[in-house]
Amino acid sequence: MVGITAFGGYVPRLRLARQAIVAAHVWADPGLAGKAKGARSMCNWDEDAVTMAVEAARNCLNARAAWRGQTPAAVADPEHAPGAVFLATTTAPFADRQNAGIVSGALGLPESIATLDVTGSQKAGTGALLQAFGAVAGGLHGDVLVAASDHRSSKAASPGELAFGDGAVAFTVGAGDTLVDFVAAESASVDFIDHFRPATERFDYTWEERWIRDEGLTGIVPPVIARLLARAGIEAGQIAHFVMSSTIARAVDGIAKQCGIAAAALCPDLAGELGETGTAHPLVMLAHALETRVQPGDYVLVVGFGQGCDAILLRATDRLPAWTAGAGAGAGVLAALAKGTPETNYQKFLAFNDLVTLEKGMRAEKDDYKTALTVTYRKRDMLTGLIGGRCTQCGTIQFPRTDVCVNPQCRATGTQEPHPFREEPASILTWSADYLTYTADPPSHYGMITFTNGGRFMTDFTDVKVGDIEVGMAVRMMFRIKSVDSIRGFVRYFWKAVPVRAS
Amino acid sequence: MASGIKDKVAILGMGCSRFGERWESGAEELMVEAFDEALADAGIDVTQIDAAWLSTHYQEISVGKGGLPLSIALRLPNIAVSRVENFCASGSDAFRGAVYAVASGACDIALAVGVEKLKDTGYGGLPGSLGGTLNPQWAANGSAPGNFAQLASAYRAKHKVSREDLKRAIAHISVKSHANGAKNTKAHLQKPVTEEQVLNAPLIADPLGLFDCCGVSDGAAAAIVTTPEIARQLGKHDIVTVKALQLSLSNGSESGHNSWDGSYFHTTRIAAAKAYKEAGITKPREQVSMFECHDCFSITELVTMEDLQLSAEGGAIRDVMVGFYDADGQIPCQIDGGLKCFGHPIGASGIRMLYEMYLQLTGRAGPRQLPKPSIGMTHNLGGSPVSNVAAVCIVGALAN
Numbered sequence: 017m018v019g020i021t022a023f024g025g026y027v028p029r030l031r032l033a034r035q036a037i038v039a040a041h042v043w044a045d046p047g048l049a050g051k052a053k054g055a056r057s058m059c060n061w062d063e064d065a066v067t068m069a070v071e072a073a074r075n076c077l078n079a080r081a082a083w084r085g086q087t088p089a090a091v092a093d094p095e096h097a098p099g100a101v102f103l104a105t106t107t108a109p110f111a112d113r114q115n116a117g118i119v120s121g122a123l124g125l126p127e128s129i130a131t132l133d134v135t136g137s138q139k140a141g142t143g144a145l146l147q148a149f150g151a152v153a154g155g156l157h158g159d160v161l162v163a164a165s166d167h168r169s170s171k172a173a174s175p176g177e178l179a180f181g182d183g184a185v186a187f188t189v190g191a192g193d194t195l196v197d198f199v200a201a202e203s204a205s206v207d208f209i210d211h212f213r214p215a216t217e218r219f220d221y222t223w224e225e226r227w228i229r230d231e232g233l234t235g236i237v238p239p240v241i242a243r244l245l246a247r248a249g250i251e252a253g254q255i256a257h258f259v260m261s262s263t264i265a266r267a268v269d270g271i272a273k274q275c276g277i278a279a280a281a282l283c284p285d286l287a288g289e290l291g292e293t294g295t296a297h298p299l300v301m302l303a304h305a306l307e308t309r310v311q312p313g314d315y316v317l318v319v320g321f322g323q324g325c326d327a328i329l330l331r332a333t334d335r336l337p338a339w340t341a342g343a344g345a346g347a348g349v350l351a352a353l354a355k356g357t358p359e360t361n362y363q364k365f366l367a368f369n370d371l372v373t374l375e376k377g378m379r380a381e382k383d384d385y386k387t388a389l390t391v392t393y394r395k396r397d398m399l400t401g402l403i404g405g406r407c408t409q410c411g412t413i414q415f416p417r418t419d420v421c422v423n424p425q426c427r428a429t430g431t432q433e434p435h436p437f438r439e440e441p442a443s444i445l446t447w448s449a450d451y452l453t454y455t456a457d458p459p460s461h462y463g464m465i466t467f468t469n470g471g472r473f474m475t476d477f478t479d480v481k482v483g484d485i486e487v488g489m490a491v492r493m494m495f496r497i498k499s500v501d502s503i504r505g506f507v508r509y510f511w512k513a514v515p516v517r518a519s
Numbered sequence: 520m521a522s523g524i525k526d527k528v529a530i531l532g533m534g535c536s537r538f539g540e541r542w543e544s545g546a547e548e549l550m551v552e553a554f555d556e557a558l559a560d561a562g563i564d565v566t567q568i569d570a571a572w573l574s575t576h577y578q579e580i581s582v583g584k585g586g587l588p589l590s591i592a593l594r595l596p597n598i599a600v601s602r603v604e605n606f607c608a609s610g611s612d613a614f615r616g617a618v619y620a621v622a623s624g625a626c627d628i629a630l631a632v633g634v635e636k637l638k639d640t641g642y643g644g645l646p647g648s649l650g651g652t653l654n655p656q657w658a659a660n661g662s663a664p665g666n667f668a669q670l671a672s673a674y675r676a677k678h679k680v681s682r683e684d685l686k687r688a689i690a691h692i693s694v695k696s697h698a699n700g701a702k703n704t705k706a707h708l709q710k711p712v713t714e715e716q717v718l719n720a721p722l723i724a725d726p727l728g729l730f731d732c733c734g735v736s737d738g739a740a741a742a743i744v745t746t747p748e749i750a751r752q753l754g755k756h757d758i759v760t761v762k763a764l765q766l767s768l769s770n771g772s773e774s775g776h777n778s779w780d781g782s783y784f785h786t787t788r789i790a791a792a793k794a795y796k797e798a799g800i801t802k803p804r805e806q807v808s809m810f811e812c813h814d815c816f817s818i819t820e821l822v823t824m825e826d827l828q829l830s831a832e833g834g835a836i837r838d839v840m841v842g843f844y845d846a847d848g849q850i851p852c853q854i855d856g857g858l859k860c861f862g863h864p865i866g867a868s869g870i871r872m873l874y875e876m877y878l879q880l881t882g883r884a885g886p887r888q889l890p891k892p893s894i895g896m897t898h899n900l901g902g903s904p905v906s907n908v909a910a911v912c913i914v915g916a917l918a919n
Contacts, residue, residue, distance in 0.1 A: 378642045388652035399656055414775050416657075422775040446673045446781040450665030450724040452644055459725070462659035463669055464905065466777050473774065474659040474666075474905055487676040498656065510657045 018153045019194030019330070022083060022339075023187045023303050024075030025349030026068050026165075027290060029357050029479050031055040034178055036362040041173040048178070056291030057181040058359065059167050061368040061456035062478055062497040065105040066115050067509070068184035069165035070122040070495040073101075075347040076186040077123060077161070078439070083343035088439040092124035098188055099157035100130040104144035104164040104295045108133060109507045111215065118509065119163060121400035122495040124436055130157070140164070141295040142320025142328060148189040149198045149328075159190035166294030171219050172371045179263040181291020185299045185349060195339050196306065196316065196330045202244040205324040208232045229267045234274065237325050241275045241317065244327045250315060252276035257310055259301045260319040261285045263292050277317070283309070289353055295320075304349040306332070307340050355517070368456065379454040383499040387506050397434060402493060402511045404471055405432030413440075413470030437493065441468040442513065444489045449482055465491055465513050478512040490516040523797040526760045526917060527622040529750040531743045532561025535874040538738035538861045539707040546575070546582045546636040547592040549739035553867075554593050554632060557741035561628075562753060568743070569626035570599040574613035574633040576606060576865035580646060581636045589632055606901025607815065608766070609633060610740065610869025611910035615764050617744050627749055633871070634739035635864030644735060645863075664724035664732050666903035667816040671726050673781030674822055678833045686726055688836040689817035690717040693730045693859055695845050696814060700856025702886040707736040707862040731817040736862025740870035742877075747917055759880045762894070763797035763913040765790045774905040786909035787826035787898065794911040795828070800894070803828045807850055807913075808892035809879060811872035813900035814857045823898055824852070827911070846887070854879065854887050869899035869910060876914050 038052040059068070077091040077098075090096045101123075103116035110118075116131035134144040141164035148160035165184030170176030189198075210232050211222040237260075245252055258281040260268045272282055283305040285292070293300050298320045310316055316330040345351070359365070366372045397403040398416045405417025410426035413435050421428045447463030454460075461477035463485070477485060478496055491513035498510040534556025536549045544552075558565060573589035575581050582588035586600030603613040610633035617629035640646045645663055649655045675685055694714050700706040712730055720728035750758050767790035773779040791803075800806045807829065814820040821839065824830040829850055830838045838844065844852035853859060855875035858868060876895030878884040894915040901908040 378640075379644075379647065382647040382649075385649055385655065387656065391652045392656065395653055395656070412776065416775075418771075422771050424770070424772050424776065424778070446669035448665045448668035448672065448724045448727075449722075450662055450668070451721075452664055452723050453647075453660055453662040455660055459722075460660050460662075460665065462661050462665065463672070464774075464781055470777060471775070472777055474661070474669075476659045487672050499660070508656055 017197040019197035021188045021190040022080035024347040025185045025352040026072035027183045027352040028059045030058045030359045031356040032058045032359045036360045054288035059182045064167045065107045065165040069119045069163040072184035073163045073186040079343045079347035094126040098159045098161040100160045102132045102144040102162045104134040104140040107167045124401045138322030139320035141299045142326035162187045164296035164299045183293040195336045199329040200248040201328045203326045204240045233267045240327045255317045256314040257316040259283045261297045307348045307350045384503045402437045403434045406435035415471045447485045476512040528618045528761045529747045530759045531745045532557045533874045535740040538736045541737040546634045550592045553739040553741040561743040571630040572613035572616035574603045574609035574866040608899045608901035608908040608910040609866045611899040628745045632741045633867040635866045668724040668727045671818045677782045692817040696853040696857045696859035700860025706856040706860040707734045708860040733858035734862030738864040738867045740867045758917040760917045763794035765793040769906045790909040790911040791827045798913040808894045809851045810896035872897035
């Protein structure tokens with residue numbers, strides 16, 4: 017059977033208290049007072065849809081390797097790597113540069129694979145998953161990695177600012193050893209413009225909620241679910257888990273009721289601790305449901321809504337409990353949700369999301385240099401894949417990979433084979449917190465890290481605050497925005513070190 | 520086997536501009552100011568100079584590339600002028616060019632001028648630079664203070680020093696340099712500071728506060744060198760000669776190989792050992808009279824004292840605290856105020872350090888004059904702890 021063979025999730029560490037948002041705007045809109053509940057996830061300044069997708073996909077693929085009894089190196093092995101990477105997002109950093117290709121490169125996947133960005137609607141996430149099922153079922157690819165990720169964009173004081181969250185999820189779709197089987201799907205394409213965002217704009221323009229609920233959600237979704245149930249030959253009552261989100265209160269409850277789906281089947285929308293993560297959200301909810309409530313044999317209905325809808329019927333296999341308790345335990349949405357730190361500074365959210373015009377100082381101008389794309393391409397293994405070298409003569413592992421071995425006792429020429437540093441254990445040798453250099457999140461933390469098996473380099477630390485860093489601390493590498501050329505709009509990525517934390 | 524540079528080259532004359540925020544002057548005017556003093560000190564005519572070396576680092580904000588800026592500013596008589604750029608050690612390397620030219624016999628008299636105009640950037644601190652097309656795409660987002668502050672974390676971990684003890688020792692280093700700089704009318708910063716002021720200053724890069732960082736200044740310095748024989752023919756007495764001049768450059772092992780612990784300068788140790796050998800110095804703690812250290816940051820000075828074999832490894836804090844390097848200590852360090860008080864116009868600093876050693880050795884250091892120094896040393900460092908250019912120069916009186 018075709019189905020989901022592994023999954024992983026990622027949620028940015030920062031969780032902005034809605035109280036902080038409401039406190040800033042309640043003077044203008046007293047109605048917000050009742051919405052100061054819970055928290056929403058927010059990207060650090062160096063995170064976007066691509067970096068979050070990388071982390072979710074990395075969690076997925078590493079857990080899949082562990083599930084199969086393989087080392088993390090198997091992730092990049094052409095024999096085991098997915099045949100294609102689909103990235104669903106409507107907040108991609110590049111409108112014309114394959115974002116899925118950046119994700120694939122950061123994961124160290126072979127360049128012999130296919131990549132595809134799926135975008136243009138809030139149902140891009142379910143659409144990408146659906147197309148992956150089709151591609152595997154049709155024999156086009158042996159398996160496909162589907163990542164869905166959104167760094168939500170909303171104006172200050174907009175309803176979206178409170179309702180949205182940032183996050184990503186990734187699944188591998190294959191034809192054997194499935195955790196969840198694909199049963200059937202139905203779709204609808206209806207140009208129902210509940211909101212739109214022109215290609216040239218940053219923010220959505222949204223129509224009245226009551227109309228969206230009554231004409232859009234209630235009008236479009238139930239007939240598609242009815243078609244799906246008929247095609248699958250099951251009754252609505254057999255749906256044990258209904259995965260659908262809407263930022264409109266009680267809209268999903270109404271659809272379930274209308275379709276005859278039990279109220280108990282409604283899966284948590286994670287609004288309280290995460291927020292609505294856009295194209296990723298139905299799949300984030302799906303991953304969460306698989307980890308928390310789905311039992312072998314259960315039917316799961318996933319609906320993605322946006323200018324029509326996709327309705328996907330899945331059924332859990334006997335393997336799911338072993339996955340969630342074993343290899344997948346730390347990789348999913350549940351674990352990602354647990355790795356959070358409260359943020360109560362709304363100004364930081366405004367700053368990180370470029371919602372205020374900040375004085376950054378002249379030192380910030382240094383990032384506005386023209387990137388030598390020839391170099392970015394020539395060194396793509398190093399810059400995107402964090403691939404270093406291993407000297408075949410003396411065995412020294414080093415970064416970057418160069419013609420001449422860095423070991424002073426070796427100095428052999430032309431002896432280095434590629435060596436991935438992505439999953440290498442490392443610790444801090446030296447550090448400082450620098451208040452002089454420009455960073456969007458001062459002070460700039462950086463230092464020398466040494467990799468346990470060999471190799472070292474001076475790196476930026478991210479997701480840290482003053483007092484977090486000390487010599488000897490274990491770190492892991494994460495793919496992040498290095499800097500942005502604001503003149504040309506070019507986002508540069510590289511890897512940064514993050515402390516290994518219990519939570 | 521190379522015979523080394525010892526006593527083959529004499530300093531004929533030196534000059535140094537006033538360092539500081541020279542809003543009224545460009546690099547060209549600063550070069551002229553330093554050169555005119557050096558030329559008068561040498562007692563020669565510009566037409567007697569055979570070749571010249573110019574050191575600058577930031578061509579983008581200063582004089583531009585090449586040797587032309589010096590040739591044009593000084594209206595040199597169409598002689599060879601080479602520009603030397605070797606990070607913050609550029610000045611020492613330009614001096615090396617002139618010294619080697621004389622030692623080889625290719626020139627009778629050679630000139631080295633170092634200059635940097637840093638205050639045309641619009642902000643404090645050193646300007647950032649990209650370092651090529653690949654480096655900015657992966658190098659950590661740092662600054663000079665942040666890069667040098669890394670030393671403190673490793674030094675503390677290695678020698679089990681508390682943050683407070685380290686902060687107090689490096690504060691003493693800055694207090695000492697300010698006390699010296701207060702006696703130098705050419706220094707940028709001429710006010711003494713207290714330990715309390717240093718310790719309470721705002722953090723720049725943990726654990727370095729404002730007073731742990733050297734100033735950012737405009738300035739120039741010049742040296743004219745020749746052979747001891749020509750110096751004598753020109754009527755010079757009390758001749759100061761070059762005893763050693765060594766450079767050591769990182770090859771990527773500190774930044775890429777796990778053999779370095781981050782707490783010291785690998786290159787300085789090599790350059791110092793070679794320089795002592797070249798100069799015939801076997802007990803530096805006893806034989807060196809004074810030295811100018813590349814105190815871009817107080818922590819740099821602390822670890823360098825050990826790298827130069829003047830303090831035992833792990834012993835610099837104790838030496839600093841007992842005043843070993845103070846003006847009245849056994850080996851006065853930064854007797855002119857150092858980078859701390861002069862600031863660090865990159866290309867000029869190495870030659871500025873030599874200027875003070877030259878003044879001291881010829882008994883012309885005024886209120887800072889030390890009693891009978893015989894061996895002076897300069898340590899000029901470019902880059903950052905993980906990747907750098909270390910220059911060690913030893914000068915002293917020519918034995919009869």
